[in-house]
Amino acid sequence: MRVVMMAADGEAATAEAWTVARALDPAPVVVSGTADGWWGPPDVRPAAVQAAVWDAPGLLGALAVVGSGDVVLWPATALTVAARVAQARGEPMWAGLTGLEAEDAPGRWRATLPLYGGRVVATVRPAMAGAAHCALRRQAVPAAPLVRHAAALAVAPPLPGPDPQSRVTVERQGAAEGRDLEQAAVVVSGGRGLGGPEGFGLLRAVAAALGGTVGASRAAVDAGWIEPARQVGQTGVTVAPRLYVAVGISGASQHVAGMARSEHVVAINTDPEAPIFRYADLGVVGAYEPVLRAFLEAWRPAGTGED
């Protein structure tokens, strides 16, 4: 199996892609987003390293030099540029994968991914030989430890494309929200059961007390109670915190798909039959406000003594 690892940077999405890349090919070809080195596991000895400007023309130039091999593995955060590169090369692309493994025949692989909010597992096997571009779902596999390998790399000449018809400018940029959600150790999420946006004030207090951050179900975002960047689910952010607290969330499969890898789950809901309780370690049947207000009064972090 020949793998081309698109090593954009040293971030978590690239590290997750590396976990799969090196399992498929112990000596992949690396395309690096910088000319003074590349990010990869400390013990990897790539077959070759090529630097590229990290845009479609630059990456097309890099693949023109190194080829696509059997699998081009992309970080999950690079889907837009990956789609342009795959489209330009006429090569298929698969994303949202939760597994990618080699099969017995040389160069052949199979991938798994969840469909319908995690209710269905699909297994994909290519119908024809040839290169394929693949990207994993965020947090589907552990992140490989990465180090920066310093090296002076030649930058592949970009392949020029047609002049774009459109020009894009950023007219306004608000504060980034939600970037902390993916990496948070504690997430306190609210759903339709909060009854309105005011409930998120209490959730923020609980999250702060626990050293975490706030998330939301799609229903709460749909209702306009909280910004879309806070949405946890198959759409939105996939989280894998140490503790996930689901408040007033029914437990639709699309939401569960985004938090199922949480180490510990607490669910608070007035409905004892709410599906969310099937996925919780601790359940509280009750109205969230009195439960959480009393929780806050009683909460003391571990290691702090009584007053």
Add this chain to the structure above:
Amino acid sequence: MHVVVLMKPVHNPDVPLKDEEIRDPAFGRREAHPAFGPYDENALETALALRDAVAGTRVTVVSGFDDEQEPLLRTALAAGADEVVWVPFDPWPLDAGTVAGVLAEAVAALDPPVDAVLAGIQSGDWDTGLVPRGVAAALGWPFAEGVVGVRREDATGRFLVETGGPAGPRTLGISGPFVGAVIAAGTNALRYPTMRDRLAAKRKPIRRAAAPAVPPRAVVTVAPAPEARRETVFIQGADDAAKGRALARTLQERGWV
């Protein structure tokens, strides 16, 4: 102005999938409970709101799938779309890039020329978010992710595209055509058609495009996902406040934080 909305029939998310449906060989191709994906509905509303604001705007829904779903397509017309173009092909054995190429060809063939393509950020079945990106790539247009609203600037004719997402709320100025992937924002829930709208929808066209010849790219097999249930311990208490205090004690004892 001509705005296209890509909409795909998927299994109605309000109807739980049964294991026997998943094991049916026609799963994904023949849908007994069809609905448009909720984000596709957000995309249609975004297009219709733009039409409300800009006189002379036309909204065309392009829908690519194997199994004709006329009643469902009529709901898009009832909501306000001017026309539906059905591209008959089976996307199931295709990768997202190939699907995007088919849809992009259908968009490029429309008359008048298209100024913007909107789609839900995810379809509701595969949910990879790749097809709108692939359509942008195939058309050579910029891609805007997380669209919550679109306006047109009178003076310049530019699109002002509002986006949300982890990068923070943004306004993009886009001169020329673009592809936008729409998310739910609380302001773009699909409008509810009146009886008059439903009657008018019966007279609006559903056009069948030529079936593209696309070889399969993959063999896809499916199975019900194993349910990842947990053994839930319910916190007890005389009232909700007592349960809250008990929850705090339990978390402290277990050292989860």
